[in-house]
Amino acid sequence: MLDAILLTLKLATLTTFILLIVGIPLAWWLARSRGLVKDMVATLVSMPLVLPPTVLGFYLLISLGPDSPLGNLLTSLFGGPLTFTFSGLVIGSVIFSLPFMVQPLRNTFESIGTRPLEVAATLRASPLNTFFSVVLPLSRHGLLTGSIMSFVHTLGEFGVVLMIGGNIPGETKVLSIAIYDYVESLEWAQAHLIAGSMLCFSFIVILSMTLLERNSRKGSGA
Amino acid sequence: MKALATTLLLSFFSGSLFADNIRIAVASNFTAAAKALAVSFTERTGHQVQVSSGSTGKLYIQIRQGAPFDLLLAADIERPQRLHTEGYATNRPFIYATGQLVLWSRDLSNIVDGIDILKSDSIKRLAIANAKTAPYGKAAQQVLDNLMATRRTWKLIRGDNIAQTYQFAASGNVDAAFVARAQTVLDKRGYSWAVPQVLYNPIHQGAIILKHAANKPAANAFYRFLQSDEAKSVIQHYGYITK
Incomplete structure (x- = not known):
């Protein structure tokens, strides 16, 4: 049981980390641009919210498998097929939890508006510098919410894992x-034992997130 | 108008009186055969049959939790027996089929060498069904234990039931899988090795009528149909042994 707990925490942590790297630029671009391409990408990002996990699982099984060109490429890169491996689960989880990271980030980025960026520009800050020293600190709610939601959502992932996991202790179980x-x-x-622990854990996480958010809102208001 | 109403009423009553609807829970390995049996049963009696499939262990739990099934066609004899002693069934189980375990591969033609290929390292990933819930998985585990407890060069992948296990191999995601012969007989592709019976305990598959079917003559009819010569020939056609 312990290896299942550690494995799940490892999967959720790694997924959240990758989602931060992928999600921040993606959400920033979505918040700043207009047009059909943006709408199409935004739609794609949100799709895991409405699709049954089995749809995702099915396509992952096919595309990561040895019969697809992508699967072949990945097989030669990783030295074996990614189905029924931890890496395969990470890929699945990243796609599955993508909207949970991108959506809150995008909302935060949009709520910042253009004013702080213009101010930073008049102070001769480079766009990159502005992003790291102005935008990200102002977006800490979104970063926190996105990270926690992605983490918790990955803990609860089931359908995708059932289809591409193969129930291997220590690797995909x-x-x-x-x-x-x-x-x-x-x-x-x-x-x-496990179900009860997860129930308590989820309750604590969501409650503390709510409390944290309220506190930091008070703090920024003062 | 009145005539139409009468006709509708009559057809409604005749429908509910003579043509019934039964739900059968079927172990994954027997799904295709059960559907074929359902078709001929419907042709013969007019009763409709709904087939739900899953691993025997899962179906067992669902039945104990009140799932609305009329019959269970399991992949072992233990669970139907247990349901009978626990009071969920109206009759003692009978063996409707005896299953055979095969090692199947889509691409490895030398799978027919059986034991030799298991001892070589040509299989990188081997799939078996979950031994705790799927009787064919249990049988596969017995084979592995009997053959080579010590030597294992492959990675063992576990399917949720025997249908998923077969899917893993049919989609090429694993090199080979221990599955039911019934799953492979109708598949023109692939290669298989019939595992010698001495390597695993016989897979006697038991059927029972469940409490849920108390007032359903159709359930009894299907149960009798299962023991008919017509049904037996269908079951044999799918690769099972019948008595």
């Missing part, structure tokens, strides 16, 4: 799969 497995094999005491 994450907590949600472990619970499923325990329930199916009548080991309900174990299932209760």
Whole structure:
């Protein structure tokens, strides 16, 4: 059970980290640009919110598998197919949780408006410098919300993992799969233990996020 | 208008009186055969049959939690027996089919060498069904334990049920998989090795009528149909042994 916990935390942490790297520029671009291309990309990013995880799982299974060109390329890069591996799960989780990172970030970036950027420009700050010393500090709510939501959402991922994971202990058997497995094999005491812990954990995370947000709002208002 | 109403009313009553709707829970390995049986049963009796499939372990839990199934066609005899002793079934289970385990590969033609290929390192990824919930997975585990507890060069991938396990191999995501012979007989592709019966305990598949079917003659009819010669020939056609 411990390896399932560690594996899940590792998956969620890595996914959140990658999502920060991918999500910040993506959300910034979405917040700043206009036009059809932007709308198309925004739509694509939001799709995991409405699609059944099995759709994603199905396409991942096909595209990461040995019969697809992409799968072949990745196989030669990673030295083996990515289906039924931890790396495969990371790819799936990143796509699956993408909207949970991009949406809050985009909202924050949009709410900053152009004024602080213009002020920074008159002070001769380079765009990059402006981004790191003005935009990001002003966006800490969004960064925090996005990171926590992505992390928690990855913890709860099930459908995609069931389809491309293969239930391998220590590699792809994450907590949600472990619970499923325990329930199916009548080991309900174990299932209760994990399920109950996840219930408490999620409650604490969301509650502390709410409290944190309220506090920091008070702080910035003062 | 009145005539139409009468006709509608009559057809409604005749429908509810004579043609019934039954739900059967079927172990994944038997899905295709069960659907074929359902078609001939409907042709013969007019009763509709809905097939739900999953691993036997999963179906067992669902039934204990009140799932609305009328019959269970399991992949083992233990779980139907347990349901009977626990009071979820109206009759004692009977063995409708005895399954055979095969090692199947889409691309490796030398899979037919069986034991030799398992001892070589040509299989990089091998799929078996979850041994805890899927009887064919349990049988596959017995084969592996019997053959080579010590030597293992492949990575073992576990399917949620035998259908997913087969899908892993059919999609080329694993090199080979232990599946039910029934799944491979109708597939023109691939190569298979029939695992010798001495390497695993016989897979006797049991059927029972569940409590949910208490007032459904159609469920009893299907149960009897399952023991008919017509049904037996369908079941054999799919690669099972019947008595």
